[in-house]
Amino acid sequence: MASRSCLTVILAAGEGTRMKSSLPKVLHPIAGLPIVAHVAKAVHGAGGSDIALVVGRGAEKVEAAVRSIVANVTVHEQTERLGTGHAVLAAREAIAAGYDDMLVVFGDTPLVETAALEQARAKLAEGADVVVMGFRPGNPQGYGRLIEQDGRLIAIREEKDASEAEKKIGFCNGGLMALRGDSALPLLGKITNSNAKGEYYLTDVVEIANAAGKSVVAIEISPDNVIGINTRAELAEAEAIWQNRKRRAMMLAGVTIQAPETVFFAHDTLIEADVILEPNIVFGPGVSIASGAIIHAFSHLEGAKVGPNATVGPFGRLRPGADLSAKAKVGNFVEVKNAKIGVGAKISHLTYIGDATVGADANVGAGTITCNYDGYNKALTEIGANVFVGSNSSLVAPVSIGDNAYIASGSVITANVPADALAFGRARQEIKEGRAVQLRARYAAQKLAKKAD
CATH class of the missing domain: 3.90.550.10 (Spore Coat Polysaccharide Biosynthesis Protein SpsA; Chain A)
Known part of the structure; x- marks a missing residue:
């Protein structure tokens, strides 16, 4: 031919x-x-x-x-x-x-x-x-x-x-x-x-x-x-047929889809054999997933690469430019955008990583965010290998954290952190004995005063 x-x-x-x-x-x-x-x-x-x-x-x-x-x-x-x-x-x-x-x-x-x-x-x-x-x-x-x-x-x-x-x-x-x-x-x-x-x-x-x-x-x-498309109802029917074709082709090629009717692919989705897809996953355009990866339930991926044996979700969100290396973990309620995640790095939950690099075996704690946008421009956050970022930390870009460094929980990091250093970026804690009793009395009086009015 x-x-x-x-x-x-x-x-x-x-x-x-x-x-x-x-x-x-x-x-x-x-x-x-x-x-x-x-x-x-x-x-x-x-x-x-x-x-x-x-x-x-x-x-x-x-x-x-x-x-x-x-x-x-x-x-x-x-x-x-x-x-x-x-x-x-x-x-x-x-x-x-x-x-x-x-x-x-x-x-x-x-x-x-x-x-x-x-x-x-x-x-x-x-x-x-x-x-x-x-x-x-x-x-x-x-x-x-x-x-x-x-x-x-x-x-x-x-x-x-x-x-x-x-x-x-x-x-x-x-x-x-x-x-x-x-x-x-x-x-x-x-x-x-x-x-x-x-x-x-x-x-x-x-x-x-x-x-x-x-x-x-x-x-x-x-x-x-x-099948010709003349109405939006027919468009939806054709979408369903296309999706069923794609699901079947994926499964015959060695992809496990636990609840096929709940997984939706884009026209160019590429998934290797021995990938596991849990229920309720949506793929936007430009996604490739390497063998051994697991995409947990309720995740959404678009313009992203997932390396061998990496995991995403549940409730994971990979936006364009997300690139997960082998064995990397992006956990529940984690969003990654335009970021390279190194081999074995863990971002387990409730975190935003945007415009960043995360080194091999780094561990980013819950509630951490990269502050990548100042209202006008995007800036890069660099997190080195084996870094530990404590929970509820804010990394204000542009900023670099050296290999093996520790970031204390609750820190706001605005300056570069050298390798092997420990960085604190939070207000000093003070304790006022008995002050809680005074505050409760004051607030109760204010409440009563509002009711009286």
Whole structure:
């Protein structure tokens, strides 16, 4: 397949009015990636290195989403909505450049799989001129039926035009199509709008190709591949299907997911074998987790790296730039942002570490925070190897704590601490014997006075 060139026409000019959104329909995200980018990703995986993108509203943003996946993109505006055949021919110039294969897909079908597109291309390589991708829904009502004869696809019959016998056919048109490159323009050019709606239908290519003695076949793909998104309800349904696919793939690759239905992945989440995921975990984009790590329940990770045998949570929060080395521990109610945590370092609970480095085997006590922001600028906190930071300490950046140093609990550290030093940064404690009795009497009198008023 690598020796055959391929152009993919992505139809993404729909208005998407039923989404009731100012954002173009194909830019709504699934697993953190725009719908149309999912389509481009599948196309790219099937060897579609060149894309002709047919756009309408929000053209620049749609183009940017596709270019984030595939570099070679030409953009073609569809100024009128005159049917799918008309939409494909908006990319006439790109099609005329000459390719071995041509795929036609929709920008709002985020669940289309690379394997399905590869299957269609394989049929072209075997000699087919037109390949229609069909599916078998639980209920075929409302779908166009694929009419086959002796292994050939002879027609796509819309339900309103189908006979009673044809309505019993369960093999339906999914809308996705592949065409032999040198046959594409001659066939597409013969589509007419002589129908009740006055539109140019891509499906007419089947009968046109048969009349010209071309080879037309249908292949069966799973129904998920052709699910289009028109409403936010359908968007949520597609998200659920995508997540279930990802969960299954993760578990088959050796990841333990204790309650799969409660774990949510991003489109680019990378997790190695022998990682354990407890319930109720959310992954934002840009997360990688190495083998042996454990992510405890109710944790949220985004833009973060978790090293081998490290642990996060429960209720851990890793924000972009968090980088945990091997055997590091980020415990319950700990937030880490833009910080490198060294091998074996422990940040066990109720702590914020931002814009910092934490050395190997350091221990950061509960309630500690790095004061990294002065209202205008961020500054770095450096915590050396084997440092012990006592509970409820504030480290005011920029500040550096040398290897093996101790920070006394409750300290506010504003100056650098040398290696092996002990630093106190808190008010001196004083005890006033009997003063509590006087305070209680005073406060009680004040309370009574307020009531009297």
